Structure formats: structure tokens, C-alpha cells
Amino acid sequence: MCSTTPRNTRTGRPRSTEADAAILEATRAALVDMGWSKLTMGDVATRAGVAKTTLYRRWANKNELVVDAVAVLFDELELPDLGSLQADIEHVVLQFAALLERPETKTALMAVVAESTRDAPLRERIRTSIVDRQKRLVLDGRRRAQERGELSADPDPVTVDALDDLIFDVVAGAVVHRALVSAEPVDTAWVARLSALLVGGLGAAAALG
Amino acid sequence: MCSTTPRNTRTGRPRSTEADAAILEATRAALVDMGWSKLTMGDVATRAGVAKTTLYRRWANKNELVVDAVAVLFDELELPDLGSLQADIEHVVLQFAALLERPETKTALMAVVAESTRDAPLRERIRTSIVDRQKRLVLDGRRRAQERGELSADPDPVTVDALDDLIFDVVAGAVVHRALVSAEPVDTAWVARLSALLVGGLGAAAALG
DNA sequence: AGCCTTTCGCTACGGGTCGTAGCGTAATGG
DNA sequence: CCATTACGCTACGACCCGTAGCGAAAGGCT
Numbered sequence: 001m002c003s004t005t006p007r008n009t010r011t012g013r014p015r016s017t018e019a020d021a022a023i024l025e026a027t028r029a030a031l032v033d034m035g036w037s038k039l040t041m042g043d044v045a046t047r048a049g050v051a052k053t054t055l056y057r058r059w060a061n062k063n064e065l066v067v068d069a070v071a072v073l074f075d076e077l078e079l080p081d082l083g084s085l086q087a088d089i090e091h092v093v094l095q096f097a098a099l100l101e102r103p104e105t106k107t108a109l110m111a112v113v114a115e116s117t118r119d120a121p122l123r124e125r126i127r128t129s130i131v132d133r134q135k136r137l138v139l140d141g142r143r144r145a146q147e148r149g150e151l152s153a154d155p156d157p158v159t160v161d162a163l164d165d166l167i168f169d170v171v172a173g174a175v176v177h178r179a180l181v182s183a184e185p186v187d188t189a190w191v192a193r194l195s196a197l198l199v200g201g202l203g204a205a206a207a208l209g
Numbered sequence: 210m211c212s213t214t215p216r217n218t219r220t221g222r223p224r225s226t227e228a229d230a231a232i233l234e235a236t237r238a239a240l241v242d243m244g245w246s247k248l249t250m251g252d253v254a255t256r257a258g259v260a261k262t263t264l265y266r267r268w269a270n271k272n273e274l275v276v277d278a279v280a281v282l283f284d285e286l287e288l289p290d291l292g293s294l295q296a297d298i299e300h301v302v303l304q305f306a307a308l309l310e311r312p313e314t315k316t317a318l319m320a321v322v323a324e325s326t327r328d329a330p331l332r333e334r335i336r337t338s339i340v341d342r343q344k345r346l347v348l349d350g351r352r353r354a355q356e357r358g359e360l361s362a363d364p365d366p367v368t369v370d371a372l373d374d375l376i377f378d379v380v381a382g383a384v385v386h387r388a389l390v391s392a393e394p395v396d397t398a399w400v401a402r403l404s405a406l407l408v409g410g411l412g413a414a415a416a417l418g
Numbered sequence: 419a420g421c422c423t424t425t426c427g428c429t430a431c432g433g434g435t436c437g438t439a440g441c442g443t444a445a446t447g448g
Numbered sequence: 449c450c451a452t453t454a455c456g457c458t459a460c461g462a463c464c465c466g467t468a469g470c471g472a473a474a475g476g477c478t
Contacts (some may be wrong), residue, residue: 004411006453011447012451012453012454013446013453013454018409037324040434041436051455054454110321111320114317114323116389126390131390166406170406173387173390174379174382176385177382178382180323181269193372193377196414197413198411200414207405221422250464260428264428
């Protein structure tokens with residue numbers, strides 16, 4: 001949750017966990033009000049009722065702070081077993097789309113990804129706290145589909161990994177592109193087409209080995 | 210190319226077209242060296258050998274300038290007829306991926322999209338100068354596939370439009386997500402799987418009507 | 419040629435943000 | 449009680465923003 005780990009000593013005054021929570025919540029509020037580019041560290045500190053120096057003791061810069069503030073929202077993503085691969089896909093896509101509709105994530109997600117193209121530590125932080133959390137849903141969904149017999153058992157683990165990567169990039173990428181670039185609604189009709197495309201094409205993609 | 214149109218009078222000193230070109234080229238160079246977030250208007254002006262006020266006469270802010278500077282790179286995208294839908298898809302995907310590999314577009318594209326979530330004029334500018342230019346490739350590709358008989362003739366124009374939108378978001382979104390979020394290479398093996406998934410699933414998606 | 423209009427380069431400015439340093443104080447553990 | 453660390457506060461130089469004002473340059477028009 002916090003960026004810079006405090007000295008691993010057991011002496012001294014401990015860091016305020018209330019301040020941690022207040023800062024992250026203030027960051028989300030500032031994202032809603034100002035958007036990513038207009039968000040300032042000073043404003044976040046004021047909203048959180050905290051000194052600016054307290055922010056810099058925990059996070060080195062705005063990007064890392066925003067990633068942590070937004071990452072917790074991705075905990076909402078769940079993958080209940082709805083009985084079929086297509087139903088599972090449609091459910092998780094609608095969840096993800098709802099997350100992208102929130103103004104905090106809408107303005108923050110693409111911005112930190114853009115920053116991460118020139119910042120390897122930030123990229124790693126995004127991966128561990130956001131991307132991997134989404135990807136687990138793909139792995140679970142495929143495993144369930146295999147158990148149901150909807151997908152053929154894996155012949156080669158390398159192929160399976162490649163297919164998981166593909167599904168993840170297609171689903172997440174399509175939803176993000178639809179919501180933010182095309183700026184059109186991710187409604188049930190669109191989701192139905194996307195999942196039909198996926199379920200119908202997975203066999204062909206898997207056949208490549 | 211230029212943002213604010215000069216007064217439509219034929220009197221007075223005309224704007225320097227050399228300055229236009231120098232500014233846009235300097236913007237791309239600055240994107241490569243500094244990245245989007247560290248790019249400053251003053252630096253661009255210095256690189257272009259132009260006064261800062263000259264920039265502001267043409268572009269209201271950094272975002273609009275960057276969009277114009279990057280948009281011309283998308284002119285490189287072409288769709289030669291390779292004989293099959295899958296070959297056409299693979300070719301355009303590899304082209305788009307090569308474009309996303311360039312440091313200018315890598316750092317700029319996601320940043321301006323993020324900004325556009327809170328800036329309707331910017332969103333419209335991105336649409337007309339970048340997104341629509343990509344989308345035309347999808348329309349051409351589908352039309353050719355229909356002429357070849359690879360796709361069934363359209364029963365309903367509304368369905369066709371929806372399918373074009375879906376293909377566009379899936380292809381462009383998947384490539385962007387693969388290149389920038391997953392940060393893994395868009396190599397021929399991955400492209401082959403993506404296009405196989407698309408070609409194999411299009412029928413199922415079209416069947417939804 | 420002379421005039422008008424617009425752009426150009428240049429300088430300077432107030433306003434805002436950044437990230438840090440320094441200080442005294444508060445909160446723990448030994 | 450003491451060492452250690454975190455906290456709030458203030459102040460600071462550095463940087464960037466976007467604009468105003470100026471004289472000079474470069475065109476069209478009569």
C-alpha cells in the first residue's frame with residue numbers, strides 16, 4: 001500500500017495508518033475533481049489533512065501515489081462461476097467496464113500506463129498491483145472452462161500460457177479501447193458480441209499450437 | 210495541421226509554414242528525448258528555433274500540439290491487398306505495432322487519450338486525426354473480405370456497423386494492451402494467434418445479428 | 419512607393435507547482 | 449529518561465506556465 005518502506009527498525013514513532021488511508025482517499029477524490037494532469041501533491045495533502053512532506057516520505061512522485069490509490073479499486077473484480085465460459089466472460093467484462101466508467105480510473109489508468117513507458121519501476125508497480133490482479137481472472141476462467149470441457153485439455157503448457165496472454169490482451173484491450181478511445185458505451189449488446197467472438201475463435205487460435 | 214486558424218483575411222504577414230513543420234518535428238524530437246510528461250512548450254520552441262509566443266498562436270496547449278505532431282505518423286498505415294482476410298489483418302497489426310514501438314507514439318498516445326477523458330475538444334481532435342484514420346483500414350479490410358466471399362454479405366447495415374466497431378476495438382485495443390500494458394513484444398506468433406482468433410470468431414459474432 | 423495588417427522574436431512578468439531543508443514537537447521502544 | 453523516527457509547519461530556489469508589450473519583418477492593397 002505504501003511506497004517507501006519505513007526503516008525496518010522497531011524503534012521510533014510508527015507511521016500513521018490513518019494518514020495512509022486519508023492520503024489514498026484524498027488522491028481518489030482529487031482525481032475525480034481535477035483529473036490526473038491537474039492533480040497536485042499539495043492539493044492532495046490539504047485534502048487529506050496532512051503535511052506535504054508526509055506524502056513525500058511515502059511516495060516518491062505523483063505516479064506511484066496514483067497507482068496505489070487506484071489499485072484498491074481493482075479488488076472489486078470477482079469471477080463467480082456462472083456455468084459457462086461465455087457467461088463468465090460477459091460478467092467480468094461488464095465489471096471491468098463499470099470500473100472504467102468511474103472518473104478516477106478513467107483519467108488515471110491510461111495516464112500511468114503512458115508514464116510507465118519511460119519508467120521501469122512504475123511499470124513493475126502497475127504490473128504487480130493492477131495487471132496481475134486482472135490476469136488472475138483470465139487464468140481462473142480458462143481453468144473452469146477446461147474443467148467443464150468447453151476447452152480442450154492443454155497439449156502444451158507453453159501454448160496455454162500464450163493463449164492466456166492473448167485472451168487477456170484481447171479482452172482488457174478491447175474494453176479499454178471501446179471505453180476510452182472510441183468513447184462509446186460498453187453495453188450488453190457489445191459485450192455479447194465480444195464474448196461470442198472470443199468463444200468462437202478460441203478453438204482456431206489454440207489450433208496454432 | 211495547425212490548431213488555431215489565422216484570421217481569414219488575405220492581408221498581413223502570412224504564417225510561416227517552415228515554422229509549422231519545425232515545431233511539429235521539434236515536438237516529436239522532444240517526445241523522444243523527454244517523454245510526454247517532461248515535455249515543455251519552452252523546450253519545443255527552443256528546439257524549433259522559434260519564440261514561445263509563436264507556439265501559442267497556433268496551439269492552445271501541449272495536448273493539441275502533441276496530437277498534431279503524432280498524427281502524421283499514422284499516415285504510414287496502409288492496407289495492401291494480400292489476398293486473404295487473415296493476411297490483411299496480420300499485416301496491418303504488425304504495422305500498427307511497429308508504430309507503437311516508436312518512442313514518440315509510445316509515450317504520447319496513451320497520454321493524450323488519458324487527457325481526452327476530461328477534454329471533449331481534444332477527444333474530437335484525436336478522433337478525426339488518428340482514430341478515424343485507423344478505422345478506415347478496418348472498413349476497407351472487411352469490404353475486401355466480403356468481396357472475396359470470406360464473410361457473408363451483410364443482412365443488416367446496423368449489424369455491419371456494430372461488427373466493424375467491434376473488430377476495430379478488439380484489434381487496436383489488443384495491440385495497444387499487448388505493447389504498452391503487458392509490455393511484451395507483438396511478434397509474428399502472437400499476431401498469428403490474434404488473427405486466427407478474429408477470423409475464427411467473426412462468424413459467431415455476426416450470427417448475433 | 420506608401421500604408422495597413424498580421425506575424426515574428428524578444429523580454430519580462432505574476433502565478434503556480436515541485437521537491438527539499440530545517441525546525442520544534444509528538445509518539446513509540448528500550 | 450533517552451534514542452529514534454514520524455509529524456506539521458514554514459520557507460526556499462528552481463522550474464514551467466501563459467500572457468503582455470515592444471519594435472521589426474513580411475506580406476497585400478491602392
